[in-house]
Amino acid sequence: MKMEHDVLHDRVSAVEVKRWRDDFPALREKVHGRRLVYLDNGATTQKPQAVIDAETEYYSHYNANVHRAVHALSERATEAYEAARRKVQRFLNAAESEEIVFVRGTTEAINLVAQSHARPRLEPGDEIVISAMEHHSNIVPWQMVCAQTAAVLKVVPINDAGELELEAYERLVGPRTRLVAITHVSNALGSIVPVAHIIKVAHEREVPVLLDGAQAVSHLPVDVRALDCDFYAFSGHKIFGPTGIGVLYGKRRLLEAMPPYQGGGDMIRSVTFEETQYNEIPYKFEAGTPNIAGVVGLGAALDYVQGIGLDAIAAHEGDLLNHATQEVTAVPGLRIIGTAKEKASILSFTLEGVHPHDIGTILDHQGVAIRAGHHCAMPVMQRYGISGTARASFALYNTRGNVDALVAGLHKVRELFPR
Amino acid sequence: MSDLREIYQEVIFDHYRAPRNCRALAGASHKAEGYNPLCGDKVVVYLQIDDGVIRDASFEGVGCAISTAAASLMTEALKGKRVGDVQILFESFHDMVTGAPGVPQALGKLEVLAGVREFPSRVKCATLAWHTVLAALKDQREPVSTE
Numbered sequence: 001m002k003m004e005h006d007v008l009h010d011r012v013s014a015v016e017v018k019r020w021r022d023d024f025p026a027l028r029e030k031v032h033g034r035r036l037v038y039l040d041n042g043a044t045t046q047k048p049q050a051v052i053d054a055e056t057e058y059y060s061h062y063n064a065n066v067h068r069a070v071h072a073l074s075e076r077a078t079e080a081y082e083a084a085r086r087k088v089q090r091f092l093n094a095a096e097s098e099e100i101v102f103v104r105g106t107t108e109a110i111n112l113v114a115q116s117h118a119r120p121r122l123e124p125g126d127e128i129v130i131s132a133m134e135h136h137s138n139i140v141p142w143q144m145v146c147a148q149t150a151a152v153l154k155v156v157p158i159n160d161a162g163e164l165e166l167e168a169y170e171r172l173v174g175p176r177t178r179l180v181a182i183t184h185v186s187n188a189l190g191s192i193v194p195v196a197h198i199i200k201v202a203h204e205r206e207v208p209v210l211l212d213g214a215q216a217v218s219h220l221p222v223d224v225r226a227l228d229c230d231f232y233a234f235s236g237h238k239i240f241g242p243t244g245i246g247v248l249y250g251k252r253r254l255l256e257a258m259p260p261y262q263g264g265g266d267m268i269r270s271v272t273f274e275e276t277q278y279n280e281i282p283y284k285f286e287a288g289t290p291n292i293a294g295v296v297g298l299g300a301a302l303d304y305v306q307g308i309g310l311d312a313i314a315a316h317e318g319d320l321l322n323h324a325t326q327e328v329t330a331v332p333g334l335r336i337i338g339t340a341k342e343k344a345s346i347l348s349f350t351l352e353g354v355h356p357h358d359i360g361t362i363l364d365h366q367g368v369a370i371r372a373g374h375h376c377a378m379p380v381m382q383r384y385g386i387s388g389t390a391r392a393s394f395a396l397y398n399t400r401g402n403v404d405a406l407v408a409g410l411h412k413v414r415e416l417f418p419r
Numbered sequence: 420m421s422d423l424r425e426i427y428q429e430v431i432f433d434h435y436r437a438p439r440n441c442r443a444l445a446g447a448s449h450k451a452e453g454y455n456p457l458c459g460d461k462v463v464v465y466l467q468i469d470d471g472v473i474r475d476a477s478f479e480g481v482g483c484a485i486s487t488a489a490a491s492l493m494t495e496a497l498k499g500k501r502v503g504d505v506q507i508l509f510e511s512f513h514d515m516v517t518g519a520p521g522v523p524q525a526l527g528k529l530e531v532l533a534g535v536r537e538f539p540s541r542v543k544c545a546t547l548a549w550h551t552v553l554a555a556l557k558d559q560r561e562p563v564s565t566e
Contacts, residue, residue: 354484355458355482355483355484356458356483357458357482357483357485357541357544358427358483358484358485361423361426361538361540361541362423362427365422365423372458373457373458373459374458374459378459381459387458387459387460387482388458388459416423416427417427417432417484
């Protein structure tokens with residue numbers, strides 16, 4: 001029997017994609033009198049009904065604080081909260097659920113590692129290695145910790161296609177390198193970074209690696225044990241989950257060696273005015289009442305994604321990206337920014353003589369939502385000598401028809417802004 | 420498309436493609452930098468003020484059609500204006516592009532930007548150069564931001 005989607009050969013059937021679309025109520029919205037074509041998934045994804053229902057269910061039926069009370073609702077809330085942690089563990093194939101720390105998002109996860117892992121270890125002249133295609137959230141926390149410790153930030157260059165220059169990377173990881181922090185998928189260019197190789201090189205020199213998975217997790221299967229990465233960070237809202245919830249994965253021995261990030265309730269074992277004993281991991285890093293509804297919603301989002309399967313998602317999005325890449329070349333003056341051999345789901349481009357914001361406004365008027373600007377990656381824009389790009393980013397619920405709407409919109413832009 | 424045509428009309432394209440007074444002003448008495456962190460666009464505005472009257476105005480920079488045309492049209496409108504009248508002119512312009520209730524003031528050529536009121540996310544593009552002029556008049560040294 002033929003499977004409905006064969007990841008190696010076929011496109012996912014249109015019927016199946018239609019079924020996925022129907023799970024997302026926001027996709028039925030109309031903007032400017034037209035059915036929404038949502039191509040800003042790199043910024044945030046829409047939410048399936050299952051995620052919305054999971055949050056509503058929590059607030060309607062078992063809203064209570066976790067890890068505190070002995071009453072029934074609190075027990076149910078705690079159970080759901082910890083069940084979601086195990087879902088994240090399975091999703092990333094982490095060895096233990098204690099290695100999963102809930103945070104607000106990728107940004108907070110990176111700041112946590114910068115302040116609790118890197119800062120106590122860094123000596124003046126030590127080095128942190130990042131790349132030239134990082135999001136600001138994987139640049140600024142390192143600049144801050146470098147300013148605090150007199151450590152130095154080293155930046156791996158990229159080539160014109162938007163691929164990491166691996167030889168330069170191998171030269172940059174040296175005896176003073178204390179951490180490599182690199183994106184898994186570039187948010188501005190769509191490049192997939194060869195992270196297995198990055199980690200192998202770093203580990204040969206006994207340097208731990210943090211991967212910024214914000215743009216990766218909804219497009220590629222991630223296995224932190226196969227990768228042997230030391231820290232992995234991602235945000236719930238970019239994988240169909242709620243905003244304000246994210247994950248830091250860290251290897252047990254690293255997390256255990258780190259001091260807490262914030263002090264407060266839940267992160268302690270005992271407190272007197274003389275001495276406070278900290279809780280075990282992961283609670284040591286989860287001070288205060290957490291975003292319980294967000295965690296429950298994230299668990300539902302991961303169930304949803306795993307129900308479809310990341311291989312099927314990757315195959316479908318690969319087809320969309322190829323189709324889009326081909327079709328946009330017909331728009332006069334269009335230049336794709338980011339042409340790496342390995343790409344995921346992001347099409348960044350400029351249009352000669354038209355500012356990205358004007359592209360964004362005109363497409364919006366045709367119901368097509370894209371992102372325009374520097375994508376919180378200003379150094380990438382500087383690398384290409386541009387102020388910004390227009391970016392279409394795809395998710396599992398996008399269709400070839402959505403891509404065609406984008407291309408028709410771009411022809412309209414060209415019509416309004418003749419060359 | 421009618422709203423789009425209203426905002427992206429001929430006069431705006433003309434000022435986008437061939438902006439007026441787009442140059443540094445040698446011997447400017449006032450100068451300020453403006454920045455729109457949303458899109459990274461930057462503008463420098465120069466004024467030559469004499470006896471409380473703006474004798475010359477120019478700008479450099481900016482990016483999108485709306486911010487460029489707005490800066491170009493603004494420099495034209497400012498020439499010959501009394502410094503004391505700039506704030507009120509800005510306020511009338513701001514009311515127009517944000518669609519504020521009340522009787523609209525006659526703004527002459529600046530009225531081609533009235534269509535911006537249908538595009539709230541673009542109001543900052545239309546007002547960046549204006550905020551920068553106000554900063555220049557206050558002799559503000561730090562770049563002014565639209566945020």
